[in-house]
Amino acid sequence: MALEIGERWExxxxxxxxxxxxxxxxxxxxxxxxxxxxxxxxxxxEIIGNSVFELEKKRVFYPSVARMVIESSQKQTLIQQTRNEKKLLVTGNIIYDDKRNIEYIVCYSQDITEIEKMKSYIKKVENELENVKKELQYYQKLQMEDSHVVAKSPNMQRVLSMMDRVADTDATVLLTGESGVGKSLLAEQLHKKSNRKGEFVSINCSSIPESLIESELFGYKPGAFTGASQKGKVGLVEKAHNGTLFLDEIGELPVNVQAKLLMLIQEKTFYRIGDAQPKEVNFRLVAATNVNLEERIKEGAFREDLYFRLSVIHISIPPLRERQEDLLNLLMNMIKKFNKRYGRHKDLTHETIDCLLRYSWPGNVRELSNIIERLVLTIEEDVILPEHLPENINTAHLAAPFIEVGHKSLKEILEATEIRVLKDAREKYNSTTKMAKLLKVSQPTIVRKLKKYGL
Known part of the structure; x- marks a missing residue:
C-alpha cells in the first residue's frame, strides 16, 4: 500500500x-x-507496509507514538528509544477525512540523544558540586569556632600564620591592602586571638570630620569648649583600655592628630581636650590603610616617624583576584549566611558559580558580599541563574584569559580559551559540521580538538 504524494513534496x-x-x-x-x-x-x-504494533514489539522503536494516537484519538508527543540506542522526541499528528475520522497519522521526530547525555552530565556536575559543598562544610568545621576568615589559598594562609605568631603580643600591627579585602575583619580576629580582655574599639579616620576627630579619639573635659557636653566625653582611646584600638584608613588622619597619636604610642598616655592631667592607657593598636603611606610621606601628608611606629608588624592582605582557591568557599559561606539572615533558600547553578569564579572582583570581598546579598534579596526564583547576574559579571569569561596572565602559562591559557570556545559552539550546534562552519575551521579539526579535550 502506498500513499499518493506529489514528487516534489516527497x-x-x-x-x-x-x-x-x-x-x-x-x-x-x-x-x-x-x-x-x-x-x-x-x-x-522494509518499513513501508509494516505495522507500528509489530515494529514496537520488535523494539525497532518504543513506545510507538502512532499506536498512542490511535488509542487516544489525540495528538501525542513522547520520548522514543530506537534499536540503535538513539533517543527521539516524537510527535504524532492526525490528518482527518471529510467526516473528521482519522485518515492518516504523521509522525516526525527530533534527535535528543545529545540533550539526554547533557542532562546526565549536568546531573553528574550537580552531584560533584554537592560533594564540594560537603567538603567546604568539613573544612569550615576545622576552622576555629570564632573565625569567619576563609583561608585555603597560600596567600591567606601566610596572612593568618603571621597573625597567629603576633596575636598574643602588644606589637603594633599595620594592615594594608585594597579597599574591601577584609582588613576590619582581620583586625577583629587579631583581637579575638589575643589575651586582651577589653573591648575591640574601631574608628574610621576618613568618616569623621577633621574638627571632631581629636575629641572622638581623646575625649574632653566638661565644658572644654563651646558646645561641649557638661558631662564631658570619654574618647575611643580610653574605651580601648585593656583591649584593642583599631584605626581604619589611618592614611586620612590629619597631620596635627598624627603627632598626638605618635606620643600616645610611645608613652601610652594622652590628654583629654581641656585637661592638664595625662591619662595612662593600656591598649593594642592595629591600623589599616588602602593607600601607599610611603607615597603620602613623600607628599608631606603623613609622618615618617609615625609610619615606622605603626609598621612594627606589617601584614599585606592580598586582593580577592589573588585568592582563587578561597573564592568558592566565600561564595558558599555568603549564600548560607544571607539565606539564614533573610529566611531564604537560594542556590547557585554551576553555570552561575562559573561566572562568579571568572570575575576579577575589583571591589574584593566587600563587592562579593554586596552582590550575593543583592541576589538573595531580589531574585524571585530559588535558583540563581547566570542571567540574574550583573552584565559585567555575566560576561566576565570574555576577559578571563587576561585575568589568568601571571598565574598560568601561555599554553594553559590558550587551551582553557579553546575549551571555552568549543563548549560555547557546542551549545549552539550538536553537529561538528556546523561547529566547524561557525568557527571557520575544518570538521576534522573540530573532531580532533573535542577528542583532545575529552568534550
Whole structure:
C-alpha cells in the first residue's frame, strides 16, 4: 500500500535530517522518508507496509507514538528509544477525512540523544558540586569556632600564620591592602586571638570630620569648649583600655592628630581636650590603610616617624583576584549566611558559580558580599541563574584569559580559551559540521580538538 504524494513534496521530506513516518488509521506504515533508514537501521522498503504494533514489539522503536494516537484519538508527543540506542522526541499528528475520522497519522521526530547525555552530565556536575559543598562544610568545621576568615589559598594562609605568631603580643600591627579585602575583619580576629580582655574599639579616620576627630579619639573635659557636653566625653582611646584600638584608613588622619597619636604610642598616655592631667592607657593598636603611606610621606601628608611606629608588624592582605582557591568557599559561606539572615533558600547553578569564579572582583570581598546579598534579596526564583547576574559579571569569561596572565602559562591559557570556545559552539550546534562552519575551521579539526579535550 502506498500513499499518493506529489514528487516534489516527497523530495523535500526525503531531504529532512529527522525521520518522517505516515501511517493509516490502522497503524500500517504507508510512507517513510530516507532518514528513517539511519534512525531505525532498516531499509525504508522494509518499513513501508509494516505495522507500528509489530515494529514496537520488535523494539525497532518504543513506545510507538502512532499506536498512542490511535488509542487516544489525540495528538501525542513522547520520548522514543530506537534499536540503535538513539533517543527521539516524537510527535504524532492526525490528518482527518471529510467526516473528521482519522485518515492518516504523521509522525516526525527530533534527535535528543545529545540533550539526554547533557542532562546526565549536568546531573553528574550537580552531584560533584554537592560533594564540594560537603567538603567546604568539613573544612569550615576545622576552622576555629570564632573565625569567619576563609583561608585555603597560600596567600591567606601566610596572612593568618603571621597573625597567629603576633596575636598574643602588644606589637603594633599595620594592615594594608585594597579597599574591601577584609582588613576590619582581620583586625577583629587579631583581637579575638589575643589575651586582651577589653573591648575591640574601631574608628574610621576618613568618616569623621577633621574638627571632631581629636575629641572622638581623646575625649574632653566638661565644658572644654563651646558646645561641649557638661558631662564631658570619654574618647575611643580610653574605651580601648585593656583591649584593642583599631584605626581604619589611618592614611586620612590629619597631620596635627598624627603627632598626638605618635606620643600616645610611645608613652601610652594622652590628654583629654581641656585637661592638664595625662591619662595612662593600656591598649593594642592595629591600623589599616588602602593607600601607599610611603607615597603620602613623600607628599608631606603623613609622618615618617609615625609610619615606622605603626609598621612594627606589617601584614599585606592580598586582593580577592589573588585568592582563587578561597573564592568558592566565600561564595558558599555568603549564600548560607544571607539565606539564614533573610529566611531564604537560594542556590547557585554551576553555570552561575562559573561566572562568579571568572570575575576579577575589583571591589574584593566587600563587592562579593554586596552582590550575593543583592541576589538573595531580589531574585524571585530559588535558583540563581547566570542571567540574574550583573552584565559585567555575566560576561566576565570574555576577559578571563587576561585575568589568568601571571598565574598560568601561555599554553594553559590558550587551551582553557579553546575549551571555552568549543563548549560555547557546542551549545549552539550538536553537529561538528556546523561547529566547524561557525568557527571557520575544518570538521576534522573540530573532531580532533573535542577528542583532545575529552568534550
Amino acid at each position: 523530495e523535500i521530506v526525503d531531504g529532512l535530517y529527522t525521520d518522517v513516518i505516515i501511517t493509516d488509521k490502522h497503524g500500517t506504515i504507508v510512507y517513510a522518508n530516507d532518514s528513517t533508514e539511519y534512525w531505525f537501521k532498516m531499509n525504508k522498503d
